[in-house]
Amino acid sequence: MTALSADDVIRLLELQPHPERGHYRETFRDDPSGTDGRAASTAIYFLLSKDEISRWHRVDAAEIWHWYAGAPLLLSIAPPDGIAINTQLGPDLVNDERPQAAVLKG
Template sequence: MTIDPATGRSAAGIIRLLDLQPHPEGGFFRETFRDSAQDSAGRAVSTLIYFLLEEGQLSRWHRVDAAEVWHFYAGAPLELKTSQNGKETSVHRLGPNLFAGERPQFVVPAHYWQSAMSLGSWTLVGCSVAPGFEFSGFELAPPAWPFGPDEENRGGT
């Protein structure tokens, strides 16, 4: 059981409390909002999820066909890596300590590759997607992708 030393809360407790389910990219999630307004193609204009990563879990390299805003909520800071072209990466830290370079939100542009991991026991974030998230617009990186989906291949510049 992973317990956050700062809060004394366990990831398992948060997962139960928020009714989170396993996500295909890793971690746990639950969609909390799907806008009833739709674009001209019939797609929700926005969606929102809770997303939790435990220590040692990764949000595997993936991309979506819409802009995604990551929001920090609780737990340890989160490392978010992005890559526009699959060759160079940028590293971003989400968290509450603004003076240590952490930020409470970060926007990943549509079609950018992204991967995340908790920098502690667990991290709870939210992800807003506009237009709304659809699994048909979600792509996991192949195993031979330059940075790979696992921790030892997180690579970057």
């Protein structure tokens, strides 16, 4: 498999700039589940290039982060009790990297 640059991935997956930095494309949208008309769930591709970061923010729905390629990513989550949890997303399971992590609503 040929190593792809971030620009290659953005082009091949037809990603668009994300409002909070990075690039994304929605790949799935479930039917609305409540009176607010909001989808029960969605899925996106999301890419942060080498010098991009996602700033601290609250999420109003659970997020599942998946690592597919590139450098490992440190995902920091601060639950309501204020004790930050860091998960290194990446391929090196032996050294405590994980291919997926959940960020809970709130």
